[in-house]
Amino acid sequence: MAAMTRSRRDPDRYRKGPMRWLVLALLVFTAALVLVPFALMLLNAFKSPADYSGNGPLSWPDSFQLDGLATYWRQVRFEQKLLNSIVISGSVAVLGVVLSLLNAYALGVGRVRGRVWIVGLFLLANMVPQEALVYPLYFLAKETGLYNSRLSVIIIFTVIQSAFGTYLLASVLGTFPKALLEAAAIDGASRWTTLWRVVVPTLRPTLSVLLIFFFIWTWNEFFIPLVMLIDNSTQTVPLALASLQGDRLMDATTTNAGALISLLPTVIFFLLFQRTLTRGVTAGAVK
């Protein structure tokens, strides 16, 4: 009661005062700072090399040239890199989710003995830096003839991503409603049927978040692809830009055009799935 009268006497200072505009201006300024590198990249991706060397990186383009973009696209055969990235990330996303689901089904619903330790092991596998696996994997891939193949990267990341997926899904499935499982059992459903007819449909939102995450994570991976994929025909989008930079052949406009083309797919993906992504980040955070 007292609080109410007080609130009437002392209205919120921020609601009308100039403070809120100051805060807004500050945040907009910070957001603009974050965008500056993108803006500079856009500005220079459409210039001709002569324009760049003559007028520097800050000037408005003389004319909007698509040459840099076209040159980069042709030089790295970008359509091939795009296809490689889609095949690798797509396969890893699907296979990783399936593998995580099978593991988590046994751990969360099946409650197999020693599950706490097994989940801990998967969590540990998620923490192990790739450097501590890469040389034996590199050696193994060479021995089995999988070196420099997309399959090698698909297998490795399916397992690495599913280590995280298992950890996440096992804790989700640990609290799966018993009533649903019991109902399925009474209806005579086998474990296999229960998994696909009852568990998967209920988990669909979580699974789709996981799918998108695995896709993006794998798309952005660099270290293991750098080691495993040496051939132009197998490399992914980030590798294409990096290996070209390694040659030191790229002029500034091609660098910017290449960076623009390389990050465009991820930005489009981000805009399409923004909601799912932020939901997923938070789901991961609170476990």
Added chain:
Amino acid sequence: MSARQLGRSAAGFWWYLLPGAVAFIAIVAVPFGANIYLSLTKWSGVGSPRFIGADNYTRLLQDDVFWGSFRNSLAMVVAMVIVPTVIGLLLASTLFDVIGRRFGNKTASFLRATFYLPQVLPVVVAGILWGWLLRPDGAFNALLNAIGLGGLSHDWLGDPRTALPMVMLVMIWVQIGYPVVIFMAALQRVDPDLYEAAEIDGAGWFRRFQAITLPQIRPETFVVALTCTIAALKVFGPIWALTRGGPNNATTVPSYFAYNAFFNKLQVGYGAAVATALTLLIVIVSLAFLRIQSRTESAEER
């Protein structure tokens, strides 16, 4: 009856673990074990490894570059954990508290998406973009010239004194969106009545931030700190794209050090020792984090 049915069949669930177990053993457990073995050998990658015991480790302890790489890891922790978490907290709470409530959720989520944008890029692409910005003929120097500070222009990544701070700057730019997104979601979970009551009691913004925001989102702060610390210790792509550990090892980090030993210097055993040491560090740090977390949680319950 149905419970008994489920209980009886629990053994059958092992089958579901089989593909995962086989894959895990082949891709993680065996390679990890092999890496530990290799760390006890001298090997160039061809021929057979020669067992030398702990020699690689004693050599590591005397290697200035190795210690330097861990000092640089600390710098990465500052750039990827401490700075982004602090700035992220401020951004998220002002976005939520002031922007979201005074200017509407649309404005707040638009700003949040902007902060998050660098996070969706392949980090090596971000590294190459920044590598160009910081080049001697890049945009950073051009900006300095344009505002009359041309005297400061510099080969930012080529000078051992400025290379590391610049890599840190890039990592802050990359990382900032992650805590913002997590903290904003965390704040949605907090009961708005708490803020209202505090506001009515005349608590200013800072007081509310201190007394409500910080304690309420402690679990998320923990997760952000842990995941970012692990990421900071593992960082590779940006170093590769920006400096390749140079100039003169000024920006070498353990993962780049290991990569370099494996594939450029052909010192596989030595690289494996670095990778094993890094793994050990990550596991210790993670366990320490989890320990502190469970201790604060149980302290709160009491």
